[in-house]
Structures are given as C-alpha cells and as structure tokens.
Amino acid sequence: MVKYSVSKSRLSQNFKNLSGADTVIRIDKQGRCVSVTLERKLVSCLYGIAVRLLGAVLIISLTDVFILQDFNVTKYITAIFVVLLYQFLNVVHEESLIMVHSLGxxxxxxxxxxxxxxxxxxxxxxxIFINEVIVRHKVIHLLTILTKEQTGEKLSPLFVELQPRLKHLELICKHLKGANS
Incomplete structure (x- = not known):
C-alpha cells in the first residue's frame, strides 16, 4: 500500500482593496490545487447600498422640484428605481479562482x-502574470491569464471587480506558480 503525502496550507487575510473597501482574501492550497477567494465584507456592501439609496433620495428630492412644473413624476421615479435596482443587482461580493493542475x-x-x-x-x-492597466487616469494591477485560442491570443483579467492591491496579487501569483512547479 502506497501512502501519498499532500501538502496543505491555508491563508486568510483582511485588507482594503484599491477602492478602500474592506475585503477578505482566502488562499487554500492542497497538493497541486489552489483556491483563491476574494470577498467583500458585508459592511462594505451595505455602505455601498446606503450611498446608492442616499443618492436615490437626493434624485427623488430633485425630481420633486420638477413635479411643480411637470406632473409625469411616475416616469421619473420608475426610471430611478430601475437604475438603482440594476446597480444593486450588479454588485459583485465575491470573486474566486480555482486552479487544478493539468485540468484548468x-x-x-x-x-x-x-x-x-x-x-x-x-x-x-x-x-499567468500581473499586468499594469490604465483605468480612469490611474495605473492599477490585475492578475491576468494569457490563453492561446484558434483565433489568437487572449488576455483574461482576474479579480476585476474587487481589485486587490499589488502585494496581494503577488501573493496569489506566488501560490499559483508554486502549485505549477
């Protein structure tokens, strides 16, 4: 009977991402498999929702000013509600990457x-590498996977929504490359 030893390691850290939101990073490594999870803390999510709701109240108040001139308020309020609902449903609260050696x-x-x-x-x-990207007059770093397809090469950026800082991207990259060797 042959016994295999599998190295396991687990890392969990709290940090602020590029936007200043509280985020948790968890890296689990077991053998040649790595799982990386970035999760926005609930407080940060609720803060973002509260800011959006405050903005909605401000917009509705400004709409009331126009009520005195135009009685089609229902259209404005419905449009504002739809935009806020769309923004709320598109909030990313967790991004994860699972790498299984020889699978994908x-x-x-x-x-x-x-x-x-x-x-x-x-x-x-x-x-897989850390790429410098210019976004809104800022240089940010993104973990990127370069893939080869039939149509050519393609860049797939990772953790675009939660945007971890460079030192955390370096940590993730080190774990991924360590599992490949």
Whole structure:
C-alpha cells in the first residue's frame, strides 16, 4: 500500500482593496490545487447600498422640484428605481479562482443575485502574470491569464471587480506558480 503525502496550507487575510473597501482574501492550497477567494465584507456592501439609496433620495428630492412644473413624476421615479435596482443587482461580493493542475482554471464572480463562471482549460493557458492597466487616469494591477485560442491570443483579467492591491496579487501569483512547479 502506497501512502501519498499532500501538502496543505491555508491563508486568510483582511485588507482594503484599491477602492478602500474592506475585503477578505482566502488562499487554500492542497497538493497541486489552489483556491483563491476574494470577498467583500458585508459592511462594505451595505455602505455601498446606503450611498446608492442616499443618492436615490437626493434624485427623488430633485425630481420633486420638477413635479411643480411637470406632473409625469411616475416616469421619473420608475426610471430611478430601475437604475438603482440594476446597480444593486450588479454588485459583485465575491470573486474566486480555482486552479487544478493539468485540468484548468475556474473563475467565478458572485453577484447579489446569481453568478458568472468561466473555465479556462489547462492546455490553453500560456502564462499567468500581473499586468499594469490604465483605468480612469490611474495605473492599477490585475492578475491576468494569457490563453492561446484558434483565433489568437487572449488576455483574461482576474479579480476585476474587487481589485486587490499589488502585494496581494503577488501573493496569489506566488501560490499559483508554486502549485505549477
């Protein structure tokens, strides 16, 4: 009977992401499998919702000013409600990456309602690296997977919504590359 030893490690850290929101990072490594989860803390989510609701109240108040001039208020309030509902449902509260050696990468983004999944097969991945990206006159860093497809090469950025800081991306990259070797 042959016994296999599997190295296990678990890391959990609280930090503030690039937007200043409280975020938790969890890295679980078992053998040649790595699971990375970034989760926005509930307080940060509620703060974002409260800011949006405050904005809605302000917009409704400004709409009341226009009520005196136009009695089609129902259209305005309905439009504001639809926009706020759309923004609320598109809040990402968790992003995760699962890497299984020789199988592939599973990328998941969890929204308030539902989730979006992406699977990248192992044989399509050329490299994983930290990329500098210019967004709104700022340089930010994103963990990126370079894949080769029939149509050419494709960049798949990871953790776009929760935007961890560079030192956390370096930590994630080190664990992913360590599991590959």
């Amino acid at each position: 990468y599973q990328v998941t983004s969890k929204y308030v309602v539902g989730q979006k999944d992406l699977f990248i097969p192992w044989n399509q991945v050329q490299s």
